[in-house]
Amino acid sequence: xxxxxxxxxxxxxxxxxxxxxxxxxxxxxxxxxxxxxxxxxxxxxxxxxxxxxxxxxxxxxxxxxxxxxxxxxxxxxxxxxxxxxxxxxxxxxxxxxxxxxxxxxxxxxxxxxxxxxxxxxxxxxxxxxxxxxxxxxxxxxxxxxxxxxxxxxxxxxxxxxxxxxxxxxxxxxxxxxxxxxxxxxxxxxxxxxxxxxxxxxxx
Numbered sequence: 001x002x003x004x005x006x007x008x009x010x011x012x013x014x015x016x017x018x019x020x021x022x023x024x025x026x027x028x029x030x031x032x033x034x035x036x037x038x039x040x041x042x043x044x045x046x047x048x049x050x051x052x053x054x055x056x057x058x059x060x061x062x063x064x065x066x067x068x069x070x071x072x073x074x075x076x077x078x079x080x081x082x083x084x085x086x087x088x089x090x091x092x093x094x095x096x097x098x099x100x101x102x103x104x105x106x107x108x109x110x111x112x113x114x115x116x117x118x119x120x121x122x123x124x125x126x127x128x129x130x131x132x133x134x135x136x137x138x139x140x141x142x143x144x145x146x147x148x149x150x151x152x153x154x155x156x157x158x159x160x161x162x163x164x165x166x167x168x169x170x171x172x173x174x175x176x177x178x179x180x181x182x183x184x185x186x187x188x189x190x191x192x193x194x195x196x197x198x199x200x201x202x203x
Contacts, residue, residue, distance in 0.1 A: 012062040013123060017171045017180065018072065018114070019052040020084070020134070023163050027051045030099070033159075034138050041149045043139060049180060051136060052169070053084070053101060056114055058121040058128035059175065069184050071117045072170060076186035079113070081166040082106040086136060089154040094147040097154055099136040099161075106165070108132045126175075 022030070030051040038045050060068055085102040092098075101107075111130045121128040139150060167187045171180040 013059050013126070013175055014062060014065065014172050015175045016056070016058050016060060016068075016121075016183075017049075017054055018056040019049070019054050019169050019171065020165045021050070021052050021167060021169050021185075026161050026163055029161070030136065030138070037139065037150055037153065040153070041146050043142065043146050043150070046141070047179075048137075049171070053107075053134035053136060053165075055107065055110060055131055055134060055168070056128065057131075059123040059126035060121055061123065064120055065183075068117070068120045069170065071120065072114075072168070073184065073186050075110075075113045075117070076168050077189045077191045079110060079188045080190035081164050081188045084163055084165050086159065086161040088159055089138070089157065090135075091147070091151050091154075093151075094144045095142050096140040097138045097142070097147070097150055099138060099159055101134055101136060104133065107134060 021027075027050055034048075034051075035045075037043070083103065084106075087100050087102045090098055090100050111132045115130060118128060138154075139146075142150065165188065167185055169185050170183040172183045173180045
C-alpha cells in the first residue's frame with residue numbers, strides 16, 4: 001500500500017533523481033541526434049531531462065531533505081572524478097533505444113556508497129532504485145513501428161563519446177509529476193574527510 005502524500009509540513013514526499021551530468025557539448029550532440037531521429041520517425045517529443053546518467057531514483061520526506069543532501073554531498077566530496085566512455089547503441093525491444101555506457105566500475109563503487117544512506121530513502125511503497133549500469137536514453141515508450149524504424153537506423157550506426165565525470169546533480173519533483181528542479185550540484189573532489197563510513201576513492 002502506497003504512503004499518501006501527506007500535506008503536513010515536513011511530511012510531503014518528494015521524488016529525487018541523482019545524475020551524472022554530461023558536458024554541454026556532448027549534451028547538445030546527443031540532443032541533436034535525438035531530435036533528428038524523432039523528426040525522421042514521426043515521434044512526438046515527450047518532456048525529457050537533459051542527457052545525463054542516472055545513478056539513483058528515490059523518494060524522501062521533505063523534513064529529511066537537508067540531512068539527505070548533506071550525506072550525498074559528503075559522498076560526492078570523497079569520490080574521485082572518473083572517465084566515462086560511451087559507445088554505439090542498444091535497445092529494449094520494442095520500446096526503448098539508448099547509448100551504451102562502456103564504463104562500469106566507478107558507477108558500481110558510487111552506488112555502493114549511496115546504499116549506505118538508504119535509510120534516508122525508506123518511504124513505504126517507494127523503494128529506492130540504485131543503478132550500477134546507467135544508460136543514456138535516446139527514446140523510450142516508442143510504438144512498435146516507431147521502434148523498428150528507429151532501431152534499423154541506429155543498429156548499424158556508430159556513436160562514441162567520452163568525458164570526465166566531475167560532479168553529481170540532485171534533482172527533485174513532486175511524485176505526481178511536473179518539472180524537475182535542481183536541488184544541489186556536488187563536485188567530486190576526492191577529499192579524505194573524517195567519517196566512520198570512510199571516503200570513496202579517498203587518498
